[in-house]
Amino acid sequence: MKWWCADEYRLCQGARMRMARAAILALLLVAGTPAGAQQVCSASSSPVSFGLYDPQSSATIDNAGSISVTCQATVSLLMAYTVKLSxxxxxxxxxxxxxxxxxxxxxxxYTDAARSSIxxxxxxxxxxITDGYLLQVLTPVVKHYTVYGRVPGSQNVKAGSYLDTLTILITY
Known part of the structure; x- marks a missing residue:
């Protein structure tokens, strides 16, 4: 009986050692992540198209487009970034x-559908926009953000094709 208890103890101790090693390995992965881990982000967009504008109308024209941000990290537990517009x-x-x-x-x-936050x-x-994700390694993460646009009514403008280009700045 003593032998069985001793053997059983060793099995339990061996299991504890494997669990301890796994826990230490997990801690090393967390603690071993360099602060400047290699991360790459890019952006693409679909335009906000307002269509035809009637300068004699006081109605606003609202429409939406989108920005897609794709980030990939070689080693990262927390990937945080901001999306700014010029x-x-x-x-x-x-x-x-x-x-x-x-x-x-x-x-x-605007950043919101109520069009209250430029x-x-x-x-x-x-x-x-401030966003991010957790625990994605070597897998691209794509997030989509709606861009809410508005053209105020009653602007005395000449007929023409009006265009503006905004630069997307991603900081991570």
């Missing part, structure tokens, strides 16, 4: 402008 042609985040030659049409893009770089009262 001011475009206007040079001012508070009032963006689409251009057609020398003519301009005011518009704005999507910018955090300056001048603007907001940006």
């Amino acid at each position: 001011s475009g042609n206007s040079g001012a985040l508070s009032q963006r402008k689409m251009l057609s030659g020398a003519n301009s049409l005011n518009y704005q893009v 999507w910018g770089d955090g300056s001048s009262g603007t907001s940006f």
Whole structure:
């Protein structure tokens, strides 16, 4: 009986050792993740198209587009990033402008469907998206964000094709 108990103890002790080694390995993976782990993010977008604009109408035109952010890390337990937008042609985040030659049409893009938070770089009262993910190694993670656009009504503009280009800045 003593022999069985001793043998049983060794089996239990061996199991504990395997569990301890597994726990230490997990801790080393967590503790061994370098602060500057190699991470790569890219962005793509579908445009916000407002269609035809009637300068005699006071109605706003709302539409939406999207930004897709793809990130991949070689070693990462926490991948955090921000998505910011430039001011475009206007040079001012508070009032963006689409251009057609020398003519301009005011518009704005927002982070929310209520169109209350201007999507910018955090300056001048603007907001940006902060996001991330956990525990993805060598697997690309794609996240999609809606861009809510609005063109105010009653702008006295000439007929033309108006366009603006915003730069997406991802910081990680």
